[in-house]
Amino acid sequence: MKLLDKTIELEKDKSGSISIVPQDKEDLWQLYNLIQKGDEVELSTYRNVKKTTGSGATDGKDKGKTERKLLRLKLAVSDIEYAPSDESMRIKGKTTEQNQYVPNQSFHTAEVQLQKSLRITKPEWDDISYGIILAASSVETRAEVGAIVMEEGVAHLCLLTDNMTVLRNKIEKSIPRKSRGEGGGGNHDKAITKFLDMVQSTMLRNFDLTKLKVVILASPGFTASLLQKNIMEHAVKDDNKLIMKNKSKFLVVHSSTGYLQGLEEVLKDPSVQKRLNDTKYAREVNIFDEFQKSLNDDDDKAWYGPSEVAKAVEIGAVKYLLLTDTLFRSDDISVRKHYIKLSDEVKSQGGEVLIFSSLHESGEQLDQLTGVASILKYPVADLDEEEEEEEEEEE
Structure with a gap:
């Protein structure tokens, strides 16, 4: 979260406003905790408006037709919708001032856009609200962890930040049983290799290895170890310098299940705790x-x-x-x-x-x-x- 400016009277009635730019999906969660009913939010949003001539009058030929315009609206917040799975946030409310296209006191829903500024005005900035802004605008306080909890045929790729666990992707593949006497290269082994390749490529699309502090690979048995081996083999084969540079971040641990219930168990593992001992989330778990x-x-x-x-x-x-x-x-x-x-x-x-x-x-x-x-x-x-x-x- 980038803090552009703030005008908050902390010494008086604690009223005032801030102007910020949400930069990633984690910032949406912070805004969801910050914005409340009764606040005023000014933000940019697209609206379909009636076509006009250069003078501003409605063009007779295009009567009834609309065009899409980017407008700046001020809304008195009546509701906030946040969907972690979709990673989207919408604000509902009445406009507090009119402009050329939108009348005052009209209802609108606007989606918060990443990399676009918005201004939040509160009648009172309490310590919790102010603390959210200070924490969100400080990169140092936002440690993140990647986790792949898996077993043969199923893998859950998650991102853990200070404030939430997000399931980025779930991979499922049918793995045939290993036939008696089946040697290397049988149907079972081929399916496992294909499954691990899918997990490896999905991880690269969903995890920013330069930003993550650690990537936990957890499973019952040896599936997590096989994934680590697969990742490193692909890195050498494809000359992937990003993985080679960050290979020390990968941590293989045991879990009793390859489903999401195993994630909390994994985070209590002493070897994981040792790697995460400087993060807020690990301390809260303890x-x-x-x-x-x-x-x-x-x-x-x-x-x-x-x-x-x-x-x-x-x-x-x-x-x-x-x-x-x-x-x-x-x-x-x-x-x-x-x-x-x-x-x-x-x-x-x-x-x-x-x-x-x-x-x-x-x-x-x-x-x-x-x-x-x-x-x-x-x-x-x-x-x-x-x-x-x-x-x-x-x-």
């Missing part, structure tokens, strides 16, 4: 792991739920506050403000706040646990006592 272990041990240091966590914050006991980004996309402004206040209180007490993406496995799991959890500095029992007493009274 802390969520710590939370789950503490919860299973029932040691009174792991709590989840809005009221339980609020009580823990109130007594200053929170070491880590775990929140999902869905809480900050709530249409209810009071909900967003509540969790911003909770975050500020934890930070002022010396604790740390981690915001998990709902597009990561750990974020999905946290969402299932109400979206808010905490790891405490010391054990605190019966944070849910009041709730239990109320349930008993109702019974």
Whole structure:
């Protein structure tokens, strides 16, 4: 994300605007977290308008005909649509000013374009919103990982960033069973070679090896090792200097399955953690792991739920506050403000706040646990006592 300019009154009412250029698909996810109902967004979009003469009057000969024009619209946001699979984002809203072709207060839907500037104006830039902009406009904070989770006949090619896991491609090929006594070059081996060639060529189309920190190849058995061998053989044969230069980035690890469920398991592997120890995502996985272990041990240091966590914050006991980004996309402004206040209180007490993406496995799991959890500095029992007493009274 390229930040062109910002005029935000942080010392006063925190109102103001920023002008930015989304540069890649990851930026769309950041914008989805940033833009809310009630914000004003100014962006370029194509519209079909009635044909006019040079003077601006409608040409009689072309009456009823339209032409496609690039317009700049200001929209008061009423809805945001984001589709990770399509990697597209659309903004719906009413225009806040008219121009030659579009009347004021008319409804429009505009798609956010990569490499095209847009201006976002908010009545209030809270710490979460401002933090998104600072993080997104800093390349250093955006580590990425490529992962191919596979087994014979199926492969899932994924990209992992700070904020999401995106399935870039899925490859499936029927592999015949190896016949008894079948030697090298049989139908099974030929099908495996063809399958690995497909995965290798698809990887080159979908992964930017110069940008990725590591490419994880994971599978049960030896399929991942065979893929690594296939990639290197093709690199030598085709004189692919890009792969040869980045061959140290490939990491072969074991997974119990070649399907997406194996990805979270792979990311907890010590050899993978060692390679990813400087990324935000790896740290979040570790802390969520710590939370789950503490919860299973029932040691009174792991709590989840809005009221339980609020009580823990109130007594200053929170070491880590775990929140999902869905809480900050709530249409209810009071909900967003509540969790911003909770975050500020934890930070002022010396604790740390981690915001998990709902597009990561750990974020999905946290969402299932109400979206808010905490790891405490010391054990605190019966944070849910009041709730239990109320349930008993109702019974």
